[in-house]
Amino acid sequence: MLDTQPRLLSVGTANPPERYTQEEIAERFEIPDPRIRSLFRSAHIHTRHLYLPPVDQRGAPSETQGELLSKHLRGALEIGPQAVERCLAPLRLGVKDIDYLCCITTTGFMAPGLTAHIIKHMGFRPDCSRADIVGMGCNAGLNGLNPVSAWAKANPGKNALMLCIEVCSAAYVFDGSMRTAIVNSLFGDGSAAVLVRADPADDRRFAPRVLGFNSQIITEALGAMRYDWDEHHGKFSFFLDRDIPYVVGAHAELPVDRLLNAHGLKRRDIAHWVVHSGGKKVIDAIKYNVGITEHDVRHTTSVLRDFGNLSSGSFLFSYKRLLEEGKVRRGDYAVLMTMGPGSTIETALIRW
Amino acid sequence: MYETLRFNEQDGVATITLNRPGGNCISMQMVREISAICDRLEDESKSTVVVIRGAGGAFCAGIDFDDFDPNAVMDIHGFNKWEKCCTRIERLPMSTIALVDGAAIGGGLQLALVCDQRLATSASIFQAPEVKLGFLPGMATFRLAKYVGLGIAKRLLLTCPEITADEAAGYGMIDAVVDDLDVGLNQAIHNLGPNHNVAVQLTRRLLNECYGTDYQNALGHFLAAQHRAISQTAFLDTLKQAKKGE
Structure with missing residues (x-):
């Protein structure tokens, strides 16, 4: 029987060239408040790649919303294509081989969307189908992988590419408050691309099949993570409720168990957990609610340490580290898990 | 068997x-x-x-x-x-x-x-x-x-x-x-007794991990585990009993 399950054939990532330690960022913006400086000293994030702006006389960054949107597109057209090239190179594919492109971002809004810009910038075929997923936040990578996998399954042999691009340094407010400092100390810039194809000819490749998805939206926590207009600053501003990591953790078992039950699996059958690097609190909450270990989230925590929270593409950075580790074996199952605004938890099951 | x-x-x-x-x-x-x-x-x-x-x-x-x-x-x-x-x-x-x-x-x-x-x-x-x-x-x-x-x-x-x-x-x-x-x-x-499995399991896990975890990480783990415990029926029942006793 021909196998037409979609597979994740390759992944590529990219970040802006400039990398900063948390101390360098706190110094650069002359943050005086010791409570805020302590946020930048916490041990779970060491470095982040960012497109940092110049500072004014008061040591503060001063970019208008218009300038931020321009920076988002500029950054997207630098790191997006790099991730695409790194994803396609191992498969000896070029952008003209791509039949479907799905771009994901929350850190900038535009029409036409990122897919149009990427297609023009990189020279994709004009008949490349496309979709933009905008504004879904850190969970969006799996919200994207779901329809991309479905498209791949419906179009056997065709190449579908999902590209997450987040320029979080184009989505900030700097006002000296704890609310904005939490966000400003957490997020990093990065892009991740994954090639999905359902093709019996790939049967012998060591690449996981995408078996299914499950979601959990926590509507009572709709406002707990949000990116909305801040009238006072004239910018979009991200808000993270203090307790939302624990609320997300408390609901995490639900989609995981539904996902596994649908395939007759138990949590102990899962060899690898690829969890979004949302922040230390939410990673802890997932660990203690789902019953997974520090070892299970080793790539999640190392990606957080080295890059910060990269929003929608974060889990693909962890997935790439899992592959590079070389411990995955044929037959292994992995659960992919992302969390974000909604509030929501997205899960996917894959198997090598 | x-x-x-x-x-x-x-x-x-x-x-x-x-x-x-x-x-x-x-x-x-x-x-x-x-x-x-x-x-x-x-x-x-x-x-x-x-x-x-x-x-x-x-x-x-x-x-x-x-x-x-x-x-x-x-x-x-x-x-x-x-x-x-x-x-x-x-x-x-x-x-x-x-x-x-x-x-x-x-x-x-x-x-x-x-x-x-x-x-x-x-x-x-x-x-x-x-x-x-x-x-x-x-x-x-x-x-x-x-x-x-x-x-x-x-x-x-x-x-x-x-x-x-x-x-x-x-x-x-x-x-x-x-x-x-x-x-x-x-x-x-x-x-x-009375046996509350979630509290037992989480306390045991934190104890098993305590020699290999620094304080800041252990605190994060405790808060995550405690949130799970206090969201369970066992603790909510304890609170109801305490209210009744007032």
């Missing part, structure tokens, strides 16, 4: 009785059967306590050397399987109690150490003889010092003395020496 052990569940207590002639030694078949019981306990059991004991006057006299072929290339696979089995017992959603009567040697000692509590008769002896036999005492290298301190653990694992139940209790390696294991077990079960 099982070749190397007996298993039964009654009144909320699941009992695994190791049952092999010659001291209930650990074979790969026993490892597979204990793992299968862990599946069953995780998936369908209503028990709140798991008891591990031995038949025939011994708890467990170590690993079965018949599983090894001196003419074959040695591999580490079986040791890894055994440790995975120990970890699964350590993480069961129930409280675990080892009842030791007779020898708890080598892997038998390791098995007792992964349980939450250890009760022993005065006829019991404990020993980790592996170093004298040319191999390592499993992950007792990881667990024993947490119970007895590094100095005593070094002496017990490097010079391999046989120690009595009284000595083991003095070192903190076992919880109590009892005349009658079943009486001791009933008392231990009584002391555990």
Whole structure:
């Protein structure tokens, strides 16, 4: 029987060239408040790649919303294509081989969307189908992988590419408050691309099949993570409720168990957990609610340490580290898990 | 149903009785059967306590050397399987109690150490003889010092003395020496009640992790675990009772 399950054939990532330690960022913006400086000293994030702006006389960054949107597109057209090239190179594919492109971002809004810009910038075929997923936040990578996998399954042999691009340094407010400092100390810039194809000819490749998805939206926590207009600053501003990591953790078992039950699996059958690097609190909450270990989230925590929270593409950075580790074996199952605004938890099951 | 052990569940207590002639030694078949019981306990059991004991006057006299072929290339696979089995017992959603009567040697000692509590008769002896036999005492290298301190653990694992139940209790390696294991077990079960599995499981996990975690990380883990505990029915019932009493 021909196998037409979609597979994740390759992944590529990219970040802006400039990398900063948390101390360098706190110094650069002359943050005086010791409570805020302590946020930048916490041990779970060491470095982040960012497109940092110049500072004014008061040591503060001063970019208008218009300038931020321009920076988002500029950054997207630098790191997006790099991730695409790194994803396609191992498969000896070029952008003209791509039949479907799905771009994901929350850190900038535009029409036409990122897919149009990427297609023009990189020279994709004009008949490349496309979709933009905008504004879904850190969970969006799996919200994207779901329809991309479905498209791949419906179009056997065709190449579908999902590209997450987040320029979080184009989505900030700097006002000296704890609310904005939490966000400003957490997020990093990065892009991740994954090639999905359902093709019996790939049967012998060591690449996981995408078996299914499950979601959990926590509507009572709709406002707990949000990116909305801040009238006072004239910018979009991200808000993270203090307790939302624990609320997300408390609901995490639900989609995981539904996902596994649908395939007759138990949590102990899962060899690898690829969890979004949302922040230390939410990673802890997932660990203690789902019953997974520090070892299970080793790539999640190392990606957080080295890059910060990269929003929608974060889990693909962890997935790439899992592959590079070389411990995955044929037959292994992995659960992919992302969390974000909604509030929501997205899960996917894959198997090598 | 099982070749190397007996298993039964009654009144909320699941009992695994190791049952092999010659001291209930650990074979790969026993490892597979204990793992299968862990599946069953995780998936369908209503028990709140798991008891591990031995038949025939011994708890467990170590690993079965018949599983090894001196003419074959040695591999580490079986040791890894055994440790995975120990970890699964350590993480069961129930409280675990080892009842030791007779020898708890080598892997038998390791098995007792992964349980939450250890009760022993005065006829019991404990020993980790592996170093004298040319191999390592499993992950007792990881667990024993947490119970007895590094100095005593070094002496017990490097010079391999046989120690009595009284000595083991003095070192903190076992919880109590009892005349009658079943009486001791009933008392231990009584002391555990009322049993709230989530609180037990999370507290045990934090304790098991406490030597390898710095304070800031341990605090983060505690807050995540505590949030889970206080969201459970058990704590909400406690709050309701407290309100009623006001």
